[in-house]
Structure formats: C-alpha cells, structure tokens
Amino acid sequence: MKVTLSILRYDPEKDVKPVRKDYTIEAEPTDRILDCLDKVKWQYDGSLAYRRSCSHGICGSDAMMINGKNQLACQILVQDFKKKYIKIDPLPGLPIIKDLIVDMTGFFQKYDIVKPYLIPKDLPPPKERLQSQEERALIDEAVNCILCGACTASCPSLWTNENYIGPAALLKAYRFIYDSRDGADNERLDIIDTQDGLWRCHTIFNCVEVCPKEINITWHLSQLKKKCALREF
C-alpha cells in the first residue's frame, strides 16, 4: 500500500527554519514506521537524519513525534494508523540538530543530577545482598526505563520551564530511593524536593500516555511526593 510520511525536515547547514516535506512510499501493513523512514532515506533522500539501533523498542534511540504523539518509530506499525498520511516530527521541547535528531544533552545532564547509581547502605556481603520479592517489585516498572526521552519531551511543565528535571530523571531517582539496597534517600530527596524538581510535576499524565514501556511514571512521582511530604528534617 501507499503511505505518505510528512516529515519535518531541518538542515542546519541550509535551512533557516524547519520545513515539512511529504514522501510517498510503498509499504506493508506490518512495516514499522522505522522501516518507512529507511525507505525514504534509502530510496529518496539519503540525507534524512534520525537515530535508531535495536529496532524493537529496547535501546530507546528512535523516540520521535508521530501523528502528534511521542513514540518509538520501531514500535509502531503502518497498520496502527487508519489514515496513511503520517506526520513525523522530532521530539518537541528539545533543540533540533538535524531533521529528527534532537539535542539530548540537557536531558542527560538532568539524569546525572539525581545521582543515578546505587549508593549502598552497607558494605557488600560475600554473596548477593538479599532483597525480597516484594522489595524488588517496588522498582519493577522503574528499572524498565530506556531513557528514550518520550516522557520528558511530552511534559508541558518542561515546555514552559526548561529547568524542570523532568519525568525521566525523577523516575530514575525513584528507582534508587525505592531500592531496598540503597541508603541515600535523603541525599536524593534533597535534590528533587525543589521547585524545579518534583513539585513542577502537575500530574498532567502526558508522560504516562506516551511511555513506550508503559511505565506509570506519574504514579511513581506521586510516591516520591508522598515521601517528601512525610519527610522529617
């Protein structure tokens, strides 16, 4: 079948601002949008730039805005769209470098801020630290984050305030604060219990709607909010 991709193109070496261009290709219903982008790149315009790697939703490279929703191009198929005119834009709220490639530097700087690594409570035993299945279950969803940026780039709070840490970094903070092996709750809460941290989340749920790993990010952030509210200084 014929599918038209309407892609927001931007070449910093030539264009003053992004322009939309349409490309009609022949595709199978089961083709991924990523396959369609490849067809455009390989058959029409080799200069089309986008990130990709694993092509099945685990590496997090190819988050982009497809028909107005942030999603992974490799995780959505042609048959998932009724109209075969599909609009493709880079992730919103992040600076465009070229075509569908955005600058993720700020996104990862915010990740770094929350001390995104285990700070253990105690010295390790000779074997593994014990963790009950119930304790492990608390971080079950949070550890699935692939850092694709779809959530953070969908958040109106971030669009209006670029200093907001954003849902992905906050979820990472949750992942360690709720890990029974970690002992740095207070250190991390100090970092996120701020205006530009947790409290800029206004439970809009955009992040939950777009997360390709179906993580209920807002719920996790609400647990952190509770923890902050109940914290004793």
Next chain:
Amino acid sequence: MIHKYDLVIVGAGLAGLRAAVETSKYSDVAVISKLFPTRSHSGAAQGGIAAALGNEESDKIEWHIFDTVKGSDYLGDQNAIEMMINEAPEVIYELEHMGVPFSRTKEGRIAQRKFGGHTKEVIGEDGKITRKPVLRACYSADRTGHVILHTLYEQCVKQNVRFFSEYFTLSLIMQDDICRGIVAFNLLDGEIHIFHSKAVMFGTGGYGRAYKITSNAYANSGDGVAIAYRAGIPLEDMEFVQFHPTGLYPLGILVTEGARGEGGYLKNKDGERFMKNYAPTVMELAPRDMVTRSIQTEINEGRGIDGKDYVNLDLTHLGAAKLKERLPEITGFAKTYAGIDPVTQPIPILPTAHYSMGGIPTDVYGNVCKDEKGNLVKGFYAAGECACISVHGANRLGTNSLLDAVVHGRRTGKALVKYLKETDFMPLPDDAGKNDKAYFQKMYTETGTENADSIRIILKSEMTKKCGVFRNETDLKEILEIVHQLRERFKNVNLSGKGKVFNTELMEIIELGNLLEFSEVIILGALARTECRGAHWRIDHPKRDDENWLKHTFAFKTDKGTELKYRPVIITNYQPQERKY
C-alpha cells in the same frame, strides 16, 4: 583535533563499560561509541547471565565448564573456559553489589532459570548418569541485558567516565606493531578526531548485520572486527555465526531462549513437539545450533506452519501470570509485531542470525594476538562479542555471552590498569588519520555511480541464503563471487548528501564497507572448513572431523587476498566426545 588519554575504549556495551569501570579509577579513560552508551545492543539481551550460584537447586562450576566445552562442540579453548566459569559467581555478585536489579527467589537471592545446554548430572535408578536442564541463568525478567547495561552506565556516571557518544571509529593508529590510538569522526559535525593513547580496547560487538534475518541492531556492523582486520590483525573463527532458534517471524527479532527455559514448547504444523526427534533428553533445551537445525529441517521438509517458513513457540500452557512476571518483554513484542497474544496463541518463530563466535583473537587477558602463534600486539585489547578468546568455540550457550562480556571486560580492565602503569605514550605517526581524511575528501567531492542500499540488500539476503544455517560448497562459492562483485561495485558507491551534520548516510556507507570486508572472511573460513561443527554445518561434509579440524581458523589480510592459517584447540580436561543431548 587531537585528544590524549591513557586509554581509549571503543564501544559502550557490557564489555566496554565494565572495562571503563575497572580502569577509570586509576587512569584517564575515554569511551568512544557511535551510540549513546545505553543504546548499545547488550541491552537487548533478554534471558540471563550464567553462573553456578546454586540459588534454586544444586549446581557445580565443573558442570558449567563441561556444558560450555560440549556446547562449543569442543572448539572452545578449555583453559579460557575454565577461567571464565570460575570467575562467574564473583562477577555476578559484583554486578548485584553495583545495583543490578535481578529478579529474586523467595529467599531474596538472585533468581535463576533454565537455558539451553546448561545441565546437571542426575543419577538414575539404574545408577547411570544422565544430564538434565539446570536452573543456572541469573535473570531480571526478560530484560537482563538492559538492567546490566544501565547499571554499568550508572557506575560510569558515578566515576565520571569521559564519554564521546556518537563518535564513529574509523581506524586504528598502529606503527611497529604497537597500537597508539584511533581515528574517529564526530557525527555531530563530521569532524575527524585523533585519539592518542597508550592503549586501545575494543568492545565493539558482533557482526550479525551481514544477514537479512537477524536479531541484531543496526549498529552491529562488526566495525571493530573490520577495522582490526584492515590494520593487519588476523580474524579468528569468523565462519562460526550463531543462528538463534527463535526469531519472531518474519523480522527475526529475538524471542528469548528463556521462553523455553520457562517451559515453552516448539511445535510444527502437526502440533508435534518435534524436538523429541532431535534431542530426546533435553528437548527444547538443547543448545542453540541443534535447535536451529531442527527448526530449519522441519521448515525445509514442509512441516512449517501453513507451509510457511516458521514453526510455533507455544507458551499458552504457562499461563498469563507467569508470562507477565517472567516474560513481559517478549509478550509485548509478539503483540506489537506479530499481532498475537502469547497467553492464548503460539508465537511464530524462525532462526535468526544472532551472535558472532568469531572475531579479534585475544589471550585470556584481552590482549590481541597478531598471529596464530600467540604473539601479541602491544597496546591493543579486545573483549566481548568482537573478541575471540575462544570461550564459545563453534557454538555459544545462551547466557554465556553476557558472562563473557562482563568477565572479560573486567579482566581486560585489570590487565590494562597494569599495562598503563608500566607504559608511556608512544609518538603518533606523522600520517595518523591521513587515509581517513583522504577517504572523506573523496566521498565529499566525488559523485559515485553505485547505490549503497542495493549493495546492502543483495549482501544481506544472499548471506542468509547461502552462508546460513546449512552450507555447501556450491552455495559458498557463489556467495564468494557475489561478495567480490559487490566489493567492486562498492568502490564507486555514491554519497548523495554532502552535509557535515549528522551525515548518517556516510556512516552507513562505512558500515557497509565493514560488512563487505568481513563477510568475505566468513565465507572463506566456511568454504575451507570441510566438516560440521557447532553452528557451522556443511551438508556436503556431514560429520565433525576432529582429526583435521579440531583447530581455530586465523584469517590474515594480505596483498594477495585472505590467507588462512590455523591454531590447535587448547584441551585441558575434556577430550572431544560425540555430542548428543
């Protein structure tokens, strides 16, 4: 631009990051990757990482060693296998201490599941010893690679490791058999950078992208392997390419062996569990090469589902709760890509190019060998899938790859700490980067006549057809000729977009050049090896031939083309036996 670091690590998967964690405490380290580190393909590993922890049932290091030797079809070097398996438990505990969120047993220990070829000894009523599948693969649902990759990256953030993400490595800087750095280009602006270092370590991953049906990422174009080969380093055992039994039809996306470890069945069009005809004692949990051949035989003999090129992986008897807890990721894949729900419907699967047993030859400390005699290249190290030590021989067991990457990333890191302490910077040659700059100049100024996409399509589909699960001399000669022609065409390949910023077209062309470079080596090794061993199956030479072929292939790039030499397998305790399951 010239950078100076004690150590340059290329590749940010499990091997590269584990080495970075080890070395960055003591040295000035740069990690260079064409992807952002957490995008590396180690993250796609699903089922587990093997170690005889004995958390779920009694297990022994010796059993794990024997399984790995037997799984390798006796091509693995037994000294290297023994070292790796002996270190496995402590390496897993160390990962856990770093924060890897393993799934847990009721007692709160690391959970373990069954995997193909991993067995325990069971003494039957008749006093005879048989081997049955054992719970050995440490896992985190079906996202084991993902959680280990992220944890190692987290440790690197903690240690302030310097990353150069989205830098694409072009070549090694070598002079007098001493490695002095690498040349890379920054995708962001197309600028060529020289990284001057005391040592270089490659953790650049595998080469499955030479095949059309593959579980591998776009990134797995074997860049490191091709770069080393061009620099005069031999490649070892390249003909051994693992085809994973269960790729999701038709794309070949990985469906973890853990699905069979949890009790999944393989069924043909008659609903028969056909593995009983091929591996009666371990059934679906035979090693990958055997299961793959069994599936391909069923398909070739007309017992695929609806006459098509797939069979079924049936998980419907496992129940929704188990799938949700243990196999959520593949349940999602099946829904997204095949439109089926594994709770109620079988998953259509076919063999898919998955893992590269061959690669850059190294000793057990990751130091790269310059020949089949074991002479070493100063300052050049490799670990993980790009390296061939060889611990996987002719066929890798599932969950031994993450183990290999982490064990050898760590051990190579430790060796590098020592090497860096004892070594000074060697001067850069005057012409460092000259060839790469000239190539860029050519690509940017000239207009080629050949289309990269058409070359790539032919290579990948013909490699799948003619150098795949079953091989024979006629097919191999044909594909060799095809690759020769494609290499000729590639000399005139066209770069249509001449921009400097994120020129991913140029990157893809260089990757294609790499695929062509080592595909020829795969084929030549396969053509020469007139036997069946592990993943290399010659239907025109249908037996393993220990008398002539119990040896590793070493392929050298020479002016007259590829020259093959051989080195005997290192055998310590396990004499080759017939391989039956």
